Amino acid sequence: MSRTHSLRAGRRTVFCFVMSLLAILWAPYGAIPADCECQQGIQAKLAGQVKGYDNGGAPLIPTLLSIADAYDLPMGIEKVTKEALARPATIKLEKGSLSRLLDLCVGQAPGYSWALRDGVVHVFGAKELAEPTNLFNLLVPSFEIREQNLNVANSRLRMTVLFAKERPAGIAGSHLGSSEFDDQRITFAARNVTLREILNSLVRLHAKSAWIARVPPERLSQLPQAGLWQILPHSVHDPTALLEPLQKEPSAR
Numbered sequence: 001m002s003r004t005h006s007l008r009a010g011r012r013t014v015f016c017f018v019m020s021l022l023a024i025l026w027a028p029y030g031a032i033p034a035d036c037e038c039q040q041g042i043q044a045k046l047a048g049q050v051k052g053y054d055n056g057g058a059p060l061i062p063t064l065l066s067i068a069d070a071y072d073l074p075m076g077i078e079k080v081t082k083e084a085l086a087r088p089a090t091i092k093l094e095k096g097s098l099s100r101l102l103d104l105c106v107g108q109a110p111g112y113s114w115a116l117r118d119g120v121v122h123v124f125g126a127k128e129l130a131e132p133t134n135l136f137n138l139l140v141p142s143f144e145i146r147e148q149n150l151n152v153a154n155s156r157l158r159m160t161v162l163f164a165k166e167r168p169a170g171i172a173g174s175h176l177g178s179s180e181f182d183d184q185r186i187t188f189a190a191r192n193v194t195l196r197e198i199l200n201s202l203v204r205l206h207a208k209s210a211w212i213a214r215v216p217p218e219r220l221s222q223l224p225q226a227g228l229w230q231i232l233p234h235s236v237h238d239p240t241a242l243l244e245p246l247q248k249e250p251s252a253r
Helices: 002-026 033-047 060-070 082-086 098-106 150-165 195-206
Strands: 049-054 075-077 092-097 113-117 120-124 139-148 186-194 209-213 229-233
Touching: 033 098, 033 113, 033 120, 049 098, 060 075, 060 082, 060 098, 060 209, 075 195, 092 098, 098 113, 120 195, 139 150, 139 195, 150 186, 150 195, 186 195, 195 209, 195 229
Parallel strands: 075 120, 075 209
Antiparallel strands: 049 092, 113 120, 139 186, 209 229
16 A cells, blocks of 8 residues: 555656646746746845935936946836936935835836836836837747847847837848946746836846836837837946937926
8 A cells, every 4th residue: 555655646746747847838937936036035125224315316217227226126117208317306215115215216207106027126107008009018929048148138139029010121230239248148038928028037137237218108109220128237327328319398387
């Protein structure tokens, strides 16, 4: 009886192992266990205390990027407006959590929110996030890189999106990356995930980078020749020169 029981137990163990392996191989990207660990690590960082913070009157987006740099936060900024890029903002926190500091930041400009998604601090507009024509919602059937730097990964993703969206007969031009991305290698593979999820994954795996939309919210349904997004090293706090020129926004009055 004991031997029969052992054989049955052994078969159950093998069966469970095989099913677990298949689940990992075929599960959507967000279900991979390692991502849960990463999410918990970022959550702990966001709960950490900040003392005596003062942004010195910098605009919202440069402030967010400087916070990403100072606290090693992978970040994605999907909402880019002239106000957030150029208007001085006063953000001070005598004592509180890093999460509280981010709350103060997004409160500086209308329509801004932030959330922790895919292990990344995601800054967005709720209206644009839910818009089906927003290309960051584009479903990418398959994307994979193996032991490549972030510049190569970003270029491949640009080509993947371009072919998925427009199916061009040919490709002209190039996109220069950052020399700060040359050394570190990353590996990533996913199926049927959004462009946003892939960008989040790339900057999370690199750890010291952020992605940002190159166009204002009303143009997120278009694919500019120079690209829809830019991936920045944490050393870049003011991305204005790397984005499309934004028109002056109308007065709120």
